[in-house]
Each structure stands twice: as C-alpha cells, then as structure tokens.
Amino acid sequence: MTAVDTTTAPRPSRRGTAHQKLLAFASLIALVIGFSLASPNFFQVSNIMAILQATSVNGVLAIGATLIIITGGIDLSIGTLMTFCAVMTGVVLTWLGAPLIFGVVAAIGTGALSGLVSGTFVAKMKIPPFIATLGMMLILKGLSLVVTGTRPIYFNDTPGFDLISRGSLIGWVLPGFPVPNGVLILFLVAGFAAWILSRTVLGRYTFALGSNEEAVRLSGVNADAWKMAIYALSGAIVGIGGLLIASRLNSAQPALGLGYELEAIAAVVIGGTSLAGGRGTILGTLIGALIMAVLTNGLRVLSVAPEWQTVVTGGIIIVAVYADQLRRGKT
Template identity: 85%
Template sequence: MSSVTDVKDKSPLANLGDSGAYQKLLAFASLIALLIGFSIASPNFMQTSNMIAILQATSVNGVLAVAATLVIITGGIDLSVGTLMTFCAVIAGVALTYLGLPLLFGVIAAIAAGAFCGLCSGTFVAKMKIPPFIATLGMMLILKGLSLVISGTRPIYFNDTPGFDQISRGSLIGEVIPALPIPNGVLILFLVAISASYILSRTVLGRYTFALGSNEEAVRLSGVNTDAWKMRIYALAGGICGIGGILIASRLNSAQPALGLGYELEAIAAVVIGGTSLSGGRGTILGTLIGALIMAVLTNGLRVLSVAQEWQTVVTGAIIILAVYADMVRRKKSG
C-alpha cells in the first residue's frame, strides 16, 4: 500500500487548491495557442483596442461563470445565473430610474436582490430537496418573467443617473496609465474572481463548498449543518450574479428585460472548459476565468477573421466537447 501512496503523493494534485491543475494548464496553453493563431491570421487581432474589447466582453460572462463555479463545485448546477443577472439589472433600474435613489443604493439593491434570489434557489435545493437542475430551471423562468413584468417589457434607461455607465465603461486604470485603458468592468471581474478564489481556498464556506461536492452525506453525518451552508453558497452565487447585472446594465446604460437567456449556458461552458468537474468537489476560479477568456477570444478572433456568427456558435460547441474530452483522457491516464 505504501508504495502506491508514495507514487500518488508525488502528483501535484495533492493540494486541493491545485486540483484540476493539468486541465488549467491545458486550458491556459489553448488560450495562448488561440492568441498566437489569431495574431498570425490577422494583423488586426493583436491591437490593444481589440485586446481590451476581448476583456470587456469577458467581464459579464466571467462574473456569471464565477457564480456558476461556486454552485457547480457543491455538485449542483445553476441555470438561473443569466436571467438573475437581468432581474438584478431591472431592480437597479427600478431603484435608480423609477425611484431616483442614489447610485450606491441601486448597486446595493441589485446585489441584495441577487443574493435573495440565490437564497431562494438554495432553499429549494437544500430544504425542499428539489434537484438543483429543476430548482434553478424554475428560478430561471420565474426571474425571466418577473423582469418582463416589473419593467413592463420595456428597457429601463439610466440616463438620469450620471456615472452609472462608468461603472463598466470607465477606466480607473486608464486615468493612471493612459496607455492601458482597461475598463472598470474588467477590474470588477478580477476583484470578484480574487474574492471568490479567496473564499474557496481560505474560508470555512469554501472548504464546505468542496466538501459538499465531494461527499455531502459524509459532511452531514459529521454534524455539519449542510443545508445552511448550501443555502449560503447559492446566496453568494446570487449576489455575484447581482454584480453581473450591474455590469451589463452599465455597459448598455439600460436594463434590457428580454436579455439573459443563454448566458447561463455560456457561463457553464466557461466553467467546464476551465476544468471544474460537473459532478462536484473539484474546480478553480482561475480555471473558470481562463475558460471565459477562451470563449471570448474565440468569438472575437472568428469575428476578426470575418467568420459568420452562426459558425462561431458551432465552434464554441465543439470547443466545449474537446475541452471535456481532453480532461477525460488526462484523468484516465492518471488513474
């Protein structure tokens, strides 16, 4: 037995934070390969403005993917991240445009709405024992409907709230380093990612997130109040979707109530490409970020090469299958 364990111990997978390291490396290598490939194919690709456009495009999907990662590591799934984002944007619109509240209140309202909806999903899953797929599918439709109801099916514009569009489109970094006008939306994505990564690796909540995905019943029988922790994780994910709602509303300077469907699948795709296991217990935020970047680079690069939009979707689908297949092959090899 000892000889077997010795060998296993040499693997870099020994540390929990590093699980999926190979996949991350693979994903990172694919990202670099894509960047090099597209720069050779088109001189317009490697422009600063285009790079920034890619990052900007990553910000919303990236934030949603971070939220989805948390839930997926518990062994669940969250299909409501897209329409929750829209719902939160609409709530921000109600607070700022309809009620005329100050900017900060709008932001807080959106995040609180997100956390509350996440808590609802969490309650359905943890207390009512509804499978996460069904619970969040229901939530997805409820939120889509509510967004349309609250907004009267019309977009809510933020023209009366000066500075709202700067949340995403402004550039604090650009003011300090004019040559690097990275939009605030990207900055926010990185802040969200770093916080989520910290929570996952350094806090009790994070440790239980992995433990739930690894073996929920064992955790429950260890005397841990698994229901309560699970609800917290869904609420946290919901709050992060609220931030996503602010980002998209700010970027469009409006809350578009019809938007949102389909975002959840792109977020889940980013999570999967980033090496997080859909069966739970394994995954990293860094992987998810790389996954989101790969999707954005791909979309952008294909557009720069004038590939039709329809084909971009086909390629994205193929990439997801390839990424997961590579992970399977890797895992089979390492036994």
C-alpha cells in the same frame, strides 16, 4: 509535534485540475498566437481591451456558477437572474431616482436573495438543483418582464452609471493602461471568490459538499445552511454581473438573459471544474471565459459568420471535456 508550513498546504482543488488548467491555458495562448498570425487586427491594444470587456460579464457569471458547480449542483437561473438584478437597479435608480450606491446594493441584494431562495429549494426542500434553478430561471424571466412592462429601463438620468463598466479607473491612475472598470471588477470578484474558496470555512464546505455531502452531514455540519449560504453568495456575484451588463448597455433589457447561463457553465467546464462536484478553480473558470471571448472575437476579426462562431464554441466545449476525460484515462 511537527511544525506544518501553511504556505505549502495544498488547496483541495489544485491537484485534480492542474493538468486541465495547464491545457486550458495552453489552448488560450495557442488561440491568441493563431489569431495574431491570421490577422494583424487581432493583437491590438484596442482589440485586446474589447476582448477583456467582452469577458467581464460572462466571467463574473461563470465565477458565480463555479461556486454552485463545485458543490455538485448546477444553476440555470444565472442568465435571467442577471437581467432581473439589472431591472431592479433600474427600478431603484431611474424610477425612484435613488443615488447610485443604492442601485449597486439593489443588484447585489436581489442576486443574494434570489440565490438564497434557490438554495432553500435545493437544500431544505430537496429539489434537485437542475429543476429548482430551471424553475427560478422562468420565474425570474417572467418577473423581469412583469416589473418593466416588457419595456427597457434606460439610465440616462443617472450620470456616471455607464462608467461602472466602461470607465477606466486604472487608465486614470496609469495613463496608457486603459483597462475598463468592468475588467477590473471581474478580477476583483475573481480574487474574492478564490479567497473564499481557499481560505474560508465557507469555501471548505463548498468543496466538502461536492465531494461527499453525506459525510459532511455525518460530521455534524449544518450542511443545508452552508449550502444556502453558497447559493446566496453565488447569487450576489451574479448580481454584480447584472450591474455590469446594465452599465454597459446603459439600460436594463428585460428580454435579455436567457442563454447567458449556458455560456457561463461552458466557461466553467472549459476551465476544468468537474460537473460532478468537489473540484474546481476560479482561475480555471477565468481562463475558460477568456477562451470563449478570444474565440468569438478572433472569428469575428477573421470575418467568420456569427452562426459559425456558435458552432465552433460548441465544438470547443466538447473537445475540452473530452480532453479531460482522456487525461483521466476513463470513459
């Protein structure tokens, strides 16, 4: 029997997207260098921190989206779910006056529950993910407005809530590295999701479902249950995103949310995860989210009008996916 060294075992995701990740990473570096040369204001500690802070919410949402997309699905309810989680946190903390930790639980729990519902629609009721999550997107948007009576909930009575995103645990331990907590949370979530994908049974089935769902079923795996678990996990991660945005704004804004799902999906795609499923990495998604944040920030530093920033972001998505197509040598 051959002894097999587990440390060299290839993750299924690594092979297919290595080039794309390299390409994405190179683009990120090129963008940073380009903006640094174009403006002395770009490569400043305060600006870099601002970029990272801006990445945190979209990054967390994109990580949630990555899980779904690897299964071959799509989640359009991410943006409005984020808002609904923030609203539920507001309900628990501000209206009920519960301690901070219950607010955290409310956000993550609401996310997981909503993910489970989406997962049930997709796995059990066989509604295509695009349709199921389109429905959830509208349901959640409506619920946020209904629950709040369309008025924002402020967290002024919950001291320390804004520190979840804006404080800096790292800066407190290591003065001189004022990395905001939001960024710390982003990286913790990323590490956790990467660990799930590469080391656990749940992660294995995430790739397997996206690769050949019928084969998974024929192998005797309870494909539906695992798919629901992945949607629930993704929802929980989106819940963390909801917590971050509520903390950053120190309020739950019920009208916010729509459009965030598309930014998250864009980050996933730029990071090289295949919309066809079966392939993708968390690292790629992180780089994708950073590219989008650097671009937005850099163009603002160069005083490009916000309207044009949106145009450029759209172009980048097309270029990123086209580059991937060229690499595969297929049309």
